[in-house]
Amino acid sequence: MQRPMEGVRILEVAQFTFVPAAGAVLADWGADVIKVEHAERGDAQRALVRLLGLDAASKGSSFFPIMEGPNRGKRSIGLALEKPGARKVLEELIRSSDVFLTNFLPGARRKLGIELEDVRAINPDIIYVRGSGFGSRGPDADKGGYDSTAFWARGGSAAGVTPPGSERMMKMPSGAYGDSIGGMTIAGGIAAALYSRKATGEPSVVDVSLLGVGAWATQFSVNLALLAGGPPPLPEPPKHGSATNPLVGSYRTSDDRWLELCMLQPGRYWAEFVRIAGHEELAADERFDTTEKLMANAAEAGEIVAGIIGARTFAEWTELLDGGEGQWSAVQNAWEIGQDPALRAVGMIAPVVDADGRDRELVANPVQFDETPVQLRRAPQFAEHTEELLRELGLSDAELAQLKIDGAIT
Template sequence: MSSPRPAPLTGIKVLDLTRVLAGPWCTQNLADLGAEVIKIERPGSGDDTRGWGPPYLKDPQGVDTSEAAYYSCANRNKLSVALDIASPRGAELVRQLALQCDILVENFKVGGLKKYGLDYESIKAINPALIYCSITGFGQTGPYASRPGYDFMIQGMGGLMSITGERDDLPGGGPQKAGVAVADLMTGMYATVGIMAALHERGRSGLGQHVDMALLDCQVAMLANQNLNYLTSGVSPQRAGNAHQNLVPYQVFAAADGHLIVAVGNDTQFRAYCGVIGRAGLADDVRFSTNSNRVINRETLVPLLTEAMKLQARDYWLEALERAGVPAGPINTIEQVYNNPQVKAREMLRHLPHPLAGKAPVGASPLKLSESPVEYRHAAPLLGEHTEQVLSGWLGLPPEEIQTLLGRER
């Protein structure tokens, strides 16, 4: 069997001026795909999320290290360089690094890097082939461009919280954010796509470009079918709890001893589902025989299904529905997720070398490339761990200047 080809982005160099989640999520994708990513961090404090704990990674003796789990989730495979971009020398060194890079990603407020000569126009002037990606709350244009933007407020402003959570007329009803920072994560993913497209286009033109990413734009875009539910009807979708706006039944049901998800996606599956739960006649009822009619008559149908589902245990239903080809699943804790045999088989948990923890757990990349696989080189770096290595190897700074710089940066 031949050895795998190098990772897709091997040889690509990325300058990472991001912090928190959206930007680091993007640059971690690039690093996983083989790019060499240099993360520039503030001396002394570094990425904000370094302090977002507990929990922290533990050393081999089980004692907390200084490395927050949050920071570790989005910064593997990167090299950390501690430089103060607000100092003339620090900004100059970053510009020198940008000259050698293919991609720069930043998430400073609009115009915030101009005073350091690190904005797009300044960097384009010295490296016109550079792909420069800016990630902000609201983008580089528009009346909100200068505002700060954070995931939680974007989930609200961008409409997600108006359709997430239990119905207002039921106990616990009201707006609810998602359990992870989905606006940040989706922006990081869209930014990755935009950068990869610009990289491909550069192969034709030889030139870089500015990729302008906004959390609000991405949040609006990811509303997907809910966008079109509104745009085609003129009626804003409302919160529906665990139910689906366009499919019935597609929701959580209570079994005799717990809960499970039933996700019927077509009429054939509905007929099979009705047979499993002992209500075969429902599939022949004109009110329920098609998905459109089931959506219209949701309030009549769902109580009938709810009563039937209470008659057996959760695992009974899961096994019976699987045999019948009806999509269904449990509601797992994250511990149960990592104990799931499918998750184990897909190797979604990895352990990477770490200078303080010995080894650090990471949630693996979902990208599975047969011939040029994702790389897992090392865990998220310590603050400034690679400053000397990069300044010497990339820029050829003499040891005495590096030591002087390090002394000043500390």
């Protein structure tokens, strides 16, 4: 299996999911990712035992999905960067690394001596990567943010999915939603920076913000607003289908499941759809027998489609629609996604053995090389590799003991 990041070392000084998710992707691709965690507190995300009202961990098990997802494949070192004794260790790690990856705020970076100039003074060739809430420059450079604030709310997605007149704003569909997308974005930026360094000999400074990723995700609407000189109007959508196409939109089945149709060429797919649905007479109906008529009477056609789909179960419709060429999809919940045969066929739901030796599964990152599924390795336990890494750096038993006495390492 090709592991394109084999031989690359990433030094990650980061917490939560946004930036660590990038490290996980790079570890999937073969990089040696060293995760620096505070010697006493560790990654703050380890303490999030409940999230979105749900238990994030299983009692009696070391498997902790909220940590496994963004940290699989890494090695963890417990290092108290504020302690003078930890500085030598940090500097040796920086010297041996290709990439320095962080989401610490500017004030914390200055206090800990890990700003760009500090790190480059130790290793002039290192690629320096900052993940931020609102950008590394500008009025909010010192402001912290999470994906719910910077990506979802300020980046436009929340407004885009919240209906006018709604009593509450729509929330993200999953925990760490923007973080995971942003982490993948950072990983791509690092790959480009490594290529550039190899081609030019010059290391890059890479910046990715959650706000920037949010704006990129909503760019269609933002670009229209920039063109119009103001927010684009929000036309009242029809109850069923779209304004000009009954075969675009969501429809409810008889057992309260949903289907999403996206047949962008209504004239091409109308006859096929009504035939599959058992209403072939609608193809010759004078209201819908040409593309122009079908588009002009889309609201009426949408009501008819809603009635037709509402008369059968979800299972019946998935079997029927599988026999056609039109584009559609089942609306799946989290469990169904994990069982999706298309994902499993290409190894995107990947096995991993946890720290207790039990077989588990995680979602793989969406990039695959040479049609070969990634081989996942579990996330590290807190500070699990501290001694291993220090010995790799050449520290003696006496030096390790002194660092422990000083509280510089776990």
